[in-house]
Amino acid sequence: MDIKRKPRKMLVLMLALIMTLTAAGCSSNGKNNETTANKGNSTNTAASAEPTATALSADEPGWKSDTSPITFDWYLNFAWFPNKWGVDPTSKYITKKTGVDINFIVPAGNENEKLNTLIASGKLPDFITLGWYEDAVKKMIEGDLVLPLNKLADEYDPYFFKVSDPDKLGWYTQEDGNVYGYPNASSSPADYKKYGDKYVSNQTFVVRKDMYEAIGSPDMRTPEGFLNALKLAKEKFPDINGQPIIPLGLHEFTATGNDSLEQYIQNFLAIPRQKDGKLYDRETDPEYVSWMKTLRQANQDGLLSKDIFIDKRPQMEEKIAQGRYFAMLYQRSDFAAQEGTLYQQDPNKIYIAVDGPANSKLDPPTLNGPAISGWTVTLISKDVKDKARAIKFLSYLNSEEGNKDLYLGEKGVSYDTIDGKDQFKPEVFDLMNKDRSAFDKQYGSSFTFWMLMNTNITDQWTPKSVEPFKQLEDWTRGKTQSISEFDQIDPLANSPEGIILTKIKELRSKTLPKLLMATSDAEFDKIWTEYINKQKDLGLEKLQAFQQVKYEENKKKLGM
Secondary structure (H helix, E strand, C coil), X not given: CCCCCHHHHHHHHHHHHXXXXXXXXXXXXXXXXXXXXXXCCXXXXXXXXXXXXXXXXXXXXXXXXXXXCEEEEEEECCCCCCXXXXXXXXXXXXXXXXXXXXXXXXXXXXXXXXXXXXXHHCCCCCEEEEECCCHHXXXXXXXXXECCHHHHHHHHCCHHHHHCCHHHHHHCECCCCCECEEECCCCCHHHHHHHHHHCCXXXXXXXXXXXXXXXXXXXXXXXXXXXXHHHHHHHHCCEECCEECEEEEECCCECCECCHHHHHHHHHCCCCCEECCEECCHHHCHHHHHHHHHHHHHHHCCCCCCHHHHCXXXXXXXXXXXXXXXEEEEEHHHHHHHHHHHXXXXXXXXXXXXXXXXXXXXXXXXXXXXXXXXXXXXXXXXXXXXXHHHHHHHHHHHCHHHHHHHHHCCECCCEEEECCEEEECHHHHHHHHHCHHHHHHHCCCXXXXXXXXXXXXXXXXXXXXXXXXXXXXXXXXXXXXXXXXXXXXXXXXXXXXXXXXXXXXXHHHHHHHHHHCCCCHHHHHHHHXXXXXXXXXXXXXXXXXXXXXXXXXXXXXXXX
């Protein structure tokens, strides 16, 4: 069954859209104390005055009517976010232009704990950005802690409707008829018709180029070819710089499962998400079970290192940088920084995407592309210090002008008109590819601040991708699909169905390693049967019925 663990998955999936042309990766900054990007002595001239409605044209950007200094507190529910507003030229340029300064508030540890504390207090910062998949979105709406964007726009800035996609507004319209959040990195079915041939996925099966070529570039689509390739690689390259080779790398095992062993491999096997209008329980598909047994065989043959069962992302990044993995079923953005480093050291030792596990018909994979839900949603608090300035600034960020400013930065600083096209200056693009962290601080463009990024708009300024990232990106073209109708079908965690979902995820996280470490197919079958029966006992049927209703509602919303 396709029960998604969205927080981790979506986060890294959408980050790929930012980093697809760069060598950068995103990483936690490991702070022990809560970090607030304080903005010094910025004053708030409009803080105490309730704004009055101004007659504005829907065709005229509302932010231009007031560019006096104001500072908004903006909560980002991502502990890894390392940047501060006002440090780089791009954010300074936007503040000078609009008058809006931003004080980012970022949790130091567990995001959910921090956000739940804020919600419990009943008072939120001016803006809030979090993953659309978070339960907190619903809590804030139902608790009347956030304002309807449509009503703010009606009263203070009708320009909001001009720069917002009606399909996305419709998607996020609640039962009360209001829209409380707007997404970033969102692509509707209509966008797919317009831009779909350019969309790429973050989901890849990669191999170390020099090792793969040294064993004859074998076909790894079949179970036999897959196991043989792992075996040949281990035999020919038992050690990497004095450390044992890791034949196969997977995403980390978490308390809810493993991305590589769920959606990733299911997508590579082109297992459908629905059949005849009914959601399909993907993990019961014979092709999936067969490949899980293949991985069990790999473990029995000594081709699965114990490292993959215990390593977290920092350990994996270190081992990728050492080139210790032969193959990985992994998302390319998560090793972008390491890939760039390897490329600088030796272009032959990079990871390249190849055709990986496939179904018995050898159908091409069906990989996740951008969806209408996007990655995050941004909301405006009921406690916002200036309603008019808030919705006007959100409209600006959401517009083509705002997206250009955040993507390219200030003209003459990070970009210029070169050969008749607005594009990054060569030295800027070079730094972006070599050291993303340094780039963020030195320039702050290319969506260092991604809260309202619209990748469909910014495609017109996007540079051509460079190696080694181009090959990984290009491999996914034509294999990418919209999964919009399957988004937002999971129940809230505290609902009866949500409790069932949580228990099933916990069961899966404990079962997946057992399946791979089974000593025989017979033991695998025993564990598998117990797992499927336990899901039923936990209430799988009730959960599936809930998801089916949501899926059908989504199709109606999308006009499918």
